[in-house]
Amino acid sequence: MKLFSKPWGAGTAVLVLLFLGLYLMGGCQSGQNSGVIGSGDAASKVYVAPGDYDEFYAFMSGGFSGNVTVHGLPSGRLLKTIPVFSQFPENGWGYSEETKAMLMTSDDFQPWDDAHHPELSQTDGVPDGRWLFINANNTPRVARIDLKTFETAEIIEIPNSGGNHASPFVTMNTEYVVASTRFSVPIPQRDVSIDSYKENFKGTITFIKVDPETGHMEVAFQILVPGYDYDLSHSGRGPSHGWSFFTCYNTEEAHTLLEINASQNDKDFIAAVNWKKAEEFIKQGKYKTMKTVYYNNRMDESTQTASSKKYTSVPVLYPKDVPGLIYYLPTPKSPHGVDVDPSGQYIIGGGKLATVIPVHSFDKMLKAIENEEFEKVIDGIPVLKYDAVIAGEVENPGLGPLHTEFDGKGYAYTSAFISSEVVKWKIGTWEVVDRIPTYYSIGHLMIPGGDSRKPWGKYLVALNKLTKDRYLPTGPELAHSAQLIDISGDKMRLLLDFPTMGEPHYAQGIAAELVKPNSVKYFKLEENNHPYAIKSEEEARVERKGREVHIYMSTIRTHFMPDNIEGIKVGDKVYWHITNLEQDWDIPHGFALKGMRTAELLIMPGQTRTIYWEPREVGVFPFYCTDFCSALHQEMQGYIRVSPRNSKIKISYNKR
């Protein structure tokens, strides 16, 4: 290993700068630095009076929590955690019989994941407030959250993938959400030496079709690509509608110590995929069907129950067979983000280790393709000449530029991780016009609608990776730190720090008016077609079928029916089917049982939820409501008696 090669030197220099930066920041701060000029004025800008609403919803990915959190802007208040890829015992997500199937994958039940990029559905290139998509990085998946209920409605697994990072970015009318491999893998999976990376490891770029009415997702096709690390993506709009762009690093195809070995090349690529062409190729049958296994898990609205469907093959396009499908745009130094400006003309790469921000021109790209200005061809993929596609370079953009969002007023905002700042520059002149520090080391940044045709260019949220001294300390693990920045004027102004849960990577924001009117208050009992639902207390009952016991229980203020159950035996397979009969806003009931080894339940009004229990011990066990529901909530309790296996006691329970 060449320990003292040049990249090592460069890497060390960058690290030194990073630490020096942090040190200086800490040094000149003397404790905390509000970073706010005229903080009284700033306070009034983020003040949302009691009972008033925020102007925007912000959806933050939970990172390693596998969830999504919902915040209000400009207050930064946390409004909800939406469980997605991770089990969530507080309401039984992933534990209840209705929701377990949502976490099924070809790797069996996967109760956790690492969720990175929320993405709102768009119509005509503008967020429409219907759905929020989010990717799972570890077990490649894409989830769809229904913004009527703020609940996860569907999770689709991505076959032939590893590290689903460049996902789930939408096309202009949500025709597709995309996915791709951050970690190339043997495709199909097989036992090969890791050394044989260059020969055996491949990447895939996946297009998932979204039904415009129902939102139902299905894998439309995959493209088999060289074994680089496909990192981020955004789709074209306006003139570039029909194209999707993906950054890739590790064009060196290293498989060990990537921090050095994947930082050798001067330029890596942005892959430009013509998905409209891909649709034609699929229609013409120019694909190969590859055997594989993946799952699609969908929540049925009428039964409120998820079911899994297993798929066993996928259509794959090979770039060599279908020229015109995909091109590489050389982009300096291990690009991370790729962002398309509101007009759809400019494609911006965020080269982590680059000294400039390269901006590609879509028109120039089309011309270069027409004139075949190719540097070389890799596995059937032409590499366009850098000079033939570049529109401009933003000089002095800060150290470690990562992601860019737009304000719709002609400016772009790029996050710089190493120099820990947001840099504002002008589209067209490529001049930096303003910069503002962030605390500390910003990753993604988000402007509501900032990756769409019509950004609401009022606020910018910096999603920082390091927190350090920004809040009261809470031991070694700290909440992540977000910063709200006013971008309505010429100068950016820091308004607010607020903690975020998990590790928000990307986030999305949307005007509250597009979501709020559709929010469901409760589920209609008459539309509850759950097979174990009951519609009145009179139907409440307990039935034994051999060793299986089904408890049809109801909740309404302020009791369970039945609330005394006898005749259960050790080792029985007990299903608690609990229907919340309430038809009133904000009256969920909870269910908790002593000896329940899985989770508690929260049952929304009109909903039925089932939790499975195998009693191990003889005794009389209390259960109660966990969600304070009325003045007599403390009285909302009951008992279940468990008798020995050989007991002759028959099922009995109290009735209405």
Add this chain to the structure above:
Amino acid sequence: MMQRVSRILMTVASLLLLLAFVFPLWRISLDAPQYPEGLGLRIWINTITGEKPHDLENINGLNHYIGMQKIVPDSIPELVYMPYIVAVMIFFGLLVVAFGKRKLLYSWVVVMILISLAGLADFYKWGYDYGHNLDTEHAAIKIPGMAYQPPVIGSKQILNFKAFSFPDVGGLAIVLSIGLGFAAIVIERREDKNQNG
């Protein structure tokens, strides 16, 4: 014979009663801190409904804490007769117009007033029964001497709820209809004076 003007007034008065079939007669709204979205009842000529879907069920649900009987519209006989009574009064009103007899006009107005007073008295009686006749054995909240009778008209604090009770469009139409009947009588009497004087 009645004047042309008073006949027109009576036509309008009779037809106004049709509104009682289209709009609620009375509204009871309940305001409480935990119901920012509101909660309420609408009394129609032939039924009682919630202000919003499920309001009636939710009011019944809340009332069980104090042992109040459930409000079951199908079990209230007045809601069965009322449409017939009002229909008859429309017909009667049109007869007044057709025959143009003053005596008929007077009797129509008197009957309308009597029916309205009887209706209000009946409404009071139901309210009294709901508010006082409580199943105290099964009530969770028992406050000695406390009655939960809603006002016939006006507002009243009942535990955490402020109850407002007022006529709705249908009820106002009936009031206006009687008023027009009165106006017809006044015109007729003035006409008498003119002729006599």
